[in-house]
Amino acid sequence: AQSVTQLGSHVSVSEGALVLLRCNYSSSVPPYLFWYVQYPNQGLQLLLKYTSAATLVKGINGFEAEFKKSETSFHLTKPSAHMSDAAEYFCAVSDGTGGGADGLTFGKGTHLIIQP
Amino acid sequence: DTEVTQTPKHLVMGMTNKKSLKCEQHMGHRAMYWYKQKAKKPPELMFVYSYEKLSINESVPSRFSPECPNSSLLNLHLHALQPEDSALYLCASSPPPSGGVDTQYFGPGTRLTVL
Numbered sequence: 129a130q131s132v133t134q135l136g137s138h139v140s141v142s143e144g145a146l147v148l149l150r151c152n153y154s155s156s157v158p159p160y161l162f163w164y165v166q167y168p169n170q171g172l173q174l175l176l177k178y179t180s181a182a183t184l185v186k187g188i189n190g191f192e193a194e195f196k197k198s199e200t201s202f203h204l205t206k207p208s209a210h211m212s213d214a215a216e217y218f219c220a221v222s223d224g225t226g227g228g229a230d231g232l233t234f235g236k237g238t239h240l241i242i243q244p
Numbered sequence: 245d246t247e248v249t250q251t252p253k254h255l256v257m258g259m260t261n262k263k264s265l266k267c268e269q270h271m272g273h274r275a276m277y278w279y280k281q282k283a284k285k286p287p288e289l290m291f292v293y294s295y296e297k298l299s300i301n302e303s304v305p306s307r308f309s310p311e312c313p314n315s316s317l318l319n320l321h322l323h324a325l326q327p328e329d330s331a332l333y334l335c336a337s338s339p340p341p342s343g344g345v346d347t348q349y350f351g352p353g354t355r356l357t358v359l
Binding site for chain 1: 248274286287288289294299300302334336338345347348351352353355
């Protein structure tokens with residue numbers, strides 16, 4: 129069974145500083161990995177996804193993530209934090225065995241706080 | 245139309261009520277999902293429909309009954325719920341498979357309170 133672990137339930141950075149949110153995966157098969165963002169009282173919005181085409185994945189709003197098989201990691205980064213980045217971030221995994229209609233297994237989430 | 249809509253946004257119900265949650269998408273997606281999200285927790289998968297057939301049921305209690313009347317519509321029928329079922333119920337959809345796992349697009353959710 130696949131799973132993801134997000135290190136740090138809360139991360140606080142200053143506006144303009146580097147954002148680094150950590151995600152490690154555990155999967156018996158090559159995983160499909162996703163990062164979603166959730167703003168208060170809203171649904172989830174996809175930031176980016178890894179599907180084995182490229183190890184460095186660029187997403188929306190200046191976010192990117194690098195898949196490192198040797199470290200079983202898929203950390204999310206952004207060079208310069210904006211106040212609008214304050215939200216809950218979820219890493220998610222699927223093993224792709226459901227013929228495309230696979231449920232996602234989410235990490236516990238990381239709450240990103242941006243200090244002015 | 246590039247969104248998943250959910251109605252109602254908020255629902256308060258008693259333990260003896262019967263209510264339904266509705267989810268709709270007009271993106272031609274053929275897989276639809278229900279997730280449950282408790283406060284300050286990640287979403288948890290409940291059901292998956294693929295081509296209008298139930299393909300995954302994550303051992304959800306029978307007081308939750310999903311229905312997929314057509315490829316654009318997904319319902320979740322609720323009956324005899326418990327207060328611990330209070331949560332944000334999220335619907336998602338994904339395109340027809342093109343190899344691998346496709347992106348799931350989420351609706352804004354229905355916030356359910358069971359009294």
